[in-house]
Amino acid sequence: MKAIVKTGDGQVGLREVPDLPPPGPGTITVNVAATGICGTDRGEIAGTDGLIPRILGHEVAGVVAAIGGPVPGVPIAVSVGDRVVLETDAYLCRSCHWCRTEQFNRCPSRTGIGRTADGGLAEQITIRADAVHRLPETVSLLEGALLEPLAVAVHAVLEGPFAVGPGRTVVVTGPGTMGQLVAQVAGAVGARVLVIGLDRHEKRLHTARRNGAFAAVSAETTDVPALINGVTGGMGADVVFECSGAISQAAAGLDYLGKGGKLGLVAFYKEPLTIDAMTVVHNELEVVGCRGKRASSFRTALSLLDGGRLSLSSLIGSVRPLEEWDEAIDEVGQGIKVVMTPGGAPLDNPER
Structure with a gap:
């Protein structure tokens, strides 16, 4: 063969x-x-x-x-x-x-x-x-x-400690396939989702908006912290899912979070990640790794798809x-x- x-x-x-x-x-x-x-x-x-x-x-x-x-x-x-x-x-x-x-x-x-x-x-x-x-x-x-990358997104969003659901504000950094799937899963359970990319990602950002994102913008032309504060009344995001694999975006993710927020690392990184520990301490933030998927992730992913809630x-x-x-x-x-x-x-x- x-x-x-x-x-x-x-x-x-x-x-x-x-x-x-x-x-x-x-x-x-x-x-x-x-x-x-x-x-x-x-x-x-x-x-x-x-x-x-x-x-x-x-x-x-x-x-x-x-x-x-x-x-x-x-x-x-x-x-x-x-x-x-x-x-x-x-x-x-x-x-x-x-x-x-x-x-x-x-x-x-x-x-x-x-x-x-x-x-x-x-x-x-x-x-x-x-x-x-x-x-x-x-x-x-x-x-x-x-389905396999969708199951990874389901595991990150719904099987971790993030409590994603109605009324939560979720930021997704990186509008590639994984970021798009994470955004769709979060939106499917009622979260308000903002997708962050770069100017060269406009086509992908358009896809994210078409698939239900509350906003999908370039960090190069948009004041992202101001956007998030405007959406949340100054409270900051509840959860940030970092899907780009860029060290800079993982660091920026901490700045997007409100007090008590959670940063989920979904991407793989080629270099060691440095995080401002005092930002984590002062704001009581959590940084959580999201790795792979489980059999339950596939079952949930298939249920969401069969219900017509994802594209x-x-x-x-x-x-x-x-x-x-x-x-x-x-x-x-x-x-x-x-x-x-x-x-x-x-x-x-x-x-x-």
Whole structure:
């Protein structure tokens, strides 16, 4: 079958790899219809961390092709032919405290598809039987490729200590795909959402406004603290979610918060983050890391989507086959959300 394979430092490309064997006990094989590409995948091109060689890709939607035998404690909730999305946990110890409480993102023995296990930029993938979720009929396979980052947004906004809900003022810094999803999830539960970007992000800021943000502005041409104070009567934001990965925006996030506010770090950072500790102390602020997602994150994300409260199709900027991998990576570098179509299963109607 065709797959995008990393074979070494900087060595990634389309390869022919052996077809998968039939799924073993407790696993399911999925014919891949759509796989999203994110900045992490782009970063995987360089460096030698993770499994080598490996198939890349972790934002996967497809159709169940085959189901292995049962395993005690591993429920199978789908049938052959079901349209599904995948969690990213390839292996879990199932015995630690985190596994027993379904906090799989914290399992110390966890491996993840696309990094420490083969991923979904291929015609097929085999995954844990309890790591698949059936797509509602209202959600296309193309949109399903964004379920994994949506689950990350749900985990950050709704499963952390932020108490996001009606009457809360939420600021999102960084209007990329993750920032857009965080903004939509916060808005879906009734928060007043302000999205902050730069002048060059005007198209993305327009998308955020179209998808329900109370305001979406450039920090280069707008006095953001004054805007927030005007909206909140001088109280400041309740929560800031930093989704840009820029150190400067994490620091600015503290200034956007009111007393007792919380800063959620959703992005990954290439440099150590320096925070004004006395601002945190004087204003009794909290700085919280938001990492990954859980099975519950997928269930909530699917429920929000099925209810028509979110828009994923508006975030997809490009759809390409595996043969156009190089072009896809270039587009990701331009901030475009790309979904690839490995061809293991046909896309259904993207307008459904």
